[in-house]
Amino acid sequence: xxxxxxxxxxxxxxxxxxxxxxxxxxxxxxxxxxxxxxxxxxxxxxxxxxxxxxxxxxxxxxxxxxxxxxxxxxxxxxxxxxxxxxxxxxxxxxxxxxxxxxxxxxxxxxxxxxxxxxxxxxxxxxxxxxxxxxxxxxxxxxxxxxxxxxxxxxxxxxxxxxxxxxxxxxxxxxxxxxxxxxxxxxxxxxxxxxxxxxxxxxxxxxxxxxxxxxxxxxxxxxxxxxxxxxxxxxxxxxxxxxxxxx
Amino acid sequence: xxxxxxxxxxxxxxxxxxxxxxxxxxxxxxxxxxxxxxxxxxxxxxxxxxxxxxxxxxxxxxxxxxxxxxxxxxxxxxxxxxxxxxxxxxxxxxxxxxxxxxxxxxxxxxxxxxxxxxxxxxxxxxxxxxxxxxxxxxxxx
Amino acid sequence: xxxxxxxxxxxxxxxxxxxxxxxxxxxxxxxxxxxxxxxxxxxxxxxxxxxxxxxxxxxxxxxxxxxxxxxxxxxxxxxxxxxxxxxxxxxxxxxxxxxxxxxxxxxxxxxxxxxxxxxxxxxxxxxxxxxxxxxxxxxxxxxxxxxxxxxxxxxxxxxxxxxxxxxxxxxxxxxxxxxxxxxxxxxxxxxxxxxxxxxxxxxxxxxxxxxxxxxxxxxxxxxxxxxxxxxxxxxxxxxxxxxxxxxxxxxxxxxxxxxxxxxxxxxxxxxxxxxxxxxxxxxxxxxxxxxxxxxxxxxxxxxxxxxxx
Ligand SMILES: Nc1ncnc2c1ncn2[C@@H]1O[C@H](COP(=O)(O)OP(=O)(O)OP(=O)(O)O)[C@@H](O)[C@H]1O
Ligand SMILES: [Cu+2]
Ligand SMILES: [Mg+2]
Numbered sequence: 001x002x003x004x005x006x007x008x009x010x011x012x013x014x015x016x017x018x019x020x021x022x023x024x025x026x027x028x029x030x031x032x033x034x035x036x037x038x039x040x041x042x043x044x045x046x047x048x049x050x051x052x053x054x055x056x057x058x059x060x061x062x063x064x065x066x067x068x069x070x071x072x073x074x075x076x077x078x079x080x081x082x083x084x085x086x087x088x089x090x091x092x093x094x095x096x097x098x099x100x101x102x103x104x105x106x107x108x109x110x111x112x113x114x115x116x117x118x119x120x121x122x123x124x125x126x127x128x129x130x131x132x133x134x135x136x137x138x139x140x141x142x143x144x145x146x147x148x149x150x151x152x153x154x155x156x157x158x159x160x161x162x163x164x165x166x167x168x169x170x171x172x173x174x175x176x177x178x179x180x181x182x183x184x185x186x187x188x189x190x191x192x193x194x195x196x197x198x199x200x201x202x203x204x205x206x207x208x209x210x211x212x213x214x215x216x217x218x219x220x221x222x223x224x225x226x227x228x229x230x231x232x233x234x235x236x237x238x239x240x241x242x243x244x245x246x
Numbered sequence: 247x248x249x250x251x252x253x254x255x256x257x258x259x260x261x262x263x264x265x266x267x268x269x270x271x272x273x274x275x276x277x278x279x280x281x282x283x284x285x286x287x288x289x290x291x292x293x294x295x296x297x298x299x300x301x302x303x304x305x306x307x308x309x310x311x312x313x314x315x316x317x318x319x320x321x322x323x324x325x326x327x328x329x330x331x332x333x334x335x336x337x338x339x340x341x342x343x344x345x346x347x348x349x350x351x352x353x354x355x356x357x358x359x360x361x362x363x364x365x366x367x368x369x370x371x372x373x374x375x376x377x378x379x380x381x382x383x384x385x386x387x
Numbered sequence: 388x389x390x391x392x393x394x395x396x397x398x399x400x401x402x403x404x405x406x407x408x409x410x411x412x413x414x415x416x417x418x419x420x421x422x423x424x425x426x427x428x429x430x431x432x433x434x435x436x437x438x439x440x441x442x443x444x445x446x447x448x449x450x451x452x453x454x455x456x457x458x459x460x461x462x463x464x465x466x467x468x469x470x471x472x473x474x475x476x477x478x479x480x481x482x483x484x485x486x487x488x489x490x491x492x493x494x495x496x497x498x499x500x501x502x503x504x505x506x507x508x509x510x511x512x513x514x515x516x517x518x519x520x521x522x523x524x525x526x527x528x529x530x531x532x533x534x535x536x537x538x539x540x541x542x543x544x545x546x547x548x549x550x551x552x553x554x555x556x557x558x559x560x561x562x563x564x565x566x567x568x569x570x571x572x573x574x575x576x577x578x579x580x581x582x583x584x585x586x587x588x589x590x591x592x593x594x595x596x597x598x599x600x601x602x603x604x605x606x607x608x609x610x611x612x613x614x615x616x617x618x619x620x621x622x623x624x625x626x627x628x629x630x631x632x633x634x635x636x637x638x639x640x641x642x643x644x645x646x647x648x649x650x651x652x653x654x655x656x657x658x659x660x661x662x663x664x665x666x667x668x669x670x671x672x673x674x675x676x677x678x679x680x681x682x683x684x685x686x687x688x689x690x691x692x693x694x695x696x
Contacts, residue, residue, distance in 0.1 A: 048566060074568035088559050090671040095552045100567050115549045140682065142675050162568065273499070299500060312394065316510075319426075319593060319604045320398035321612065321636055325391045345649075351599065362518055365599045 303336025459583020510601025
């Protein structure tokens with residue numbers, strides 16, 4: 001589904017991502033781990049189109065999307081969350097979800113319904129998402145007024161609202177307590193059952209090991225290992241990278 | 247395309263009831279001279295009104311005089327004051343209280359036999375008042 | 388009604404259009420110092436239409452709005468790529484350029500034996516539509532307020548619509564908005580076009596209200612004020628910029644004590660508000676809180692209503 005072919009991103013002298021090949025298959029959860037500064041977030045930024053590649057190509061469903069603007073990539077069904085929560089703080093929870101719902105089904109709405117309040121189908125969809133993320137009682141609250149955990153859930157909910165073919169999650173468990181991580185684990189599993197494809201970046205090793213089908217490991221902008229969770233855990237290079245004995 | 251047609255129809259509907267212009271109306275012209283009235287920002291102005299075409303003095307009108315700063319549209323609202331008619335035909339006198347020195351557009355509103363507005367551009371300074379020449383730069387802000 | 392009151396209210400109404408114009412751009416996160424240019428374009432275009440070509444007023448003002456929108460869109464396409472301060476400076480430069488062009492612009496025709504039309508730095512006198520058609524100043528004020536009410540109703544609809552939400556999203560975080568699939572550039576140009584039309588409507592009304600305009604009427608002073616109105620009154624609702632206008636033209640002006648120091652007090656007020664209430668008096672939080680109180684009151688009363696039955 002997503003094919004990264006030798007992608008690189010250099011910020012001046014910093015080789016944040018330095019020639020990575022990576023494939024995400026339809027319906028799988030691919031975990032992407034690596035030490036701080038190894039280039040994980042940069043890969044997500046490149047796939048979502050926040051800045052241009054230094055070299056390499058990005059294929060999505062076989063098409064080269066390297067030069068598409070980011071809003072067009074969303075249109076193809078690529079949604080993401082951010083490592084540091086990014087919400088529209090001055091808009092309500094409901095409004096945050098409404099505009100994110102701009103996928104195929106909404107394009108078929110009649111003009112008036114689309115621009116004023118959404119059709120019954122879209123409203124029901126938003127309600128379902130609100131329920132799923134336990135945000136229904138906050139629907140009129142401004143996003144800025146939510147607690148940290150609620151904001152994380154809203155960000156996740158917003159990414160799901162686009163009904164993406166591919167979901168990029170950048171450290172969704174950062175700053176969560178054990179209970180919240182368990183909930184997150186359950187939600188990600190549910191999403192796999194619903195047929196989502198996920199690229200999951202996570203520091204929380206337990207979480208990745210438990211939900212990911214495959215794991216890729218990044219270090220200094222390069223991929224150093226890839227495979228099933230158990231194999232990656234035993235990989236010598238990975239241990240070295242994490243223990244820092246280099 | 248459909249939107250454009252809709253807009254045209256709307257404009258046509260809006261304009262259908264517009265009043266017809268009354269041509270051949272008398273237009274006025276004014277000569278205004280002002281002097282400082284002693285107090286700061288107070289000026290005594292003499293306005294000589296005449297028919298713009300024939301030059302004949304216009305007397306017997308209700309004349310109220312306001313002022314506005316061209317460099318600050320709509321933001322100064324000087325209360326319009328009634329001018330008093332003088333013995334001299336077509337002459338009216340008024341005392342203006344302004345809010346700051348600088349260029350003002352003196353608005354002379356006429357009512358009665360003639361309804362019109364005449365604008366006179368004047369530069370009000372501490373001691374004297376002069377006509378604004380286009381080339382004389384900007385004053386006031 | 389008192390003539391003075393009519394003139395103050397008319398001025399407030401006209402200035403509100405430029406304030407709303409700047410407000411719309413502020414919503415999308417753009418600080419424009421150049422909305423006075425579209426006010427000027429609207430004033431000249433509408434004035435020329437009625438005074439020189441004999442068009443009816445409504446058509447003249449609609450024409451002014453169309454020209455204003457067209458200019459704003461053609462300015463917006465290249466400049467909205469610029470970010471933040473660069474955009475602000477580009478708008479300022481454009482507005483000054485427009486003003487200087489109007490200083491050079493001479494085009495007069497003979498009407499009733501008198502030359503009428505833009506005459507360079509002398510400006511454009513004799514836009515006498517309301518005198519030629521015997522429209523009372525009170526009636527003209529009502530016209531201004533009718534148009535303002537329609538505009539406000541439009542804003543209220545906008546705030547409830549998806550388009551309004553998109554504008555606010557772009558204003559808060561354009562990158563994040565593009566990650567919701569929003570073609571940011573297109574919506575920015577749309578906002579600029581609407582803002583240009585609004586300012587131009589204000590200009591058209593102003594030209595007919597005062598009967599004369601001149602290039603320096605459209606000095607940067609007007610642009611800065613219209614920007615400040617939204618920042619003072621608040622960016623949470625379209626009533627914010629109107630509150631800003633009322634505070635400046637209505638309140639500060641009527642307190643004679645401030646005469647001469649008004650600019651200083653106004654500047655100080657803006658500075659204080661930017662520090663203590665960066666999104667103005669009626670900001671999003673306040674508007675949201677009021678909205679929720681309202682909703683609670685409604686659902687509360689229906690609940691007790693049901694309970695008592
Ligand atoms: N916009 C940018 N400009 C300059 N340097 C950047 C930029 N974004 C990332 N970098 C650099 O690129 C490198 C990789 O950063 P990246 O954020 O991708 O790491 P990461 O693997 O996500 O780390 P973390 O686990 O801390 O989130 C870092 O050295 C970082 O400083
Ligand atoms: Cu002033
Ligand atoms: Mg990161």
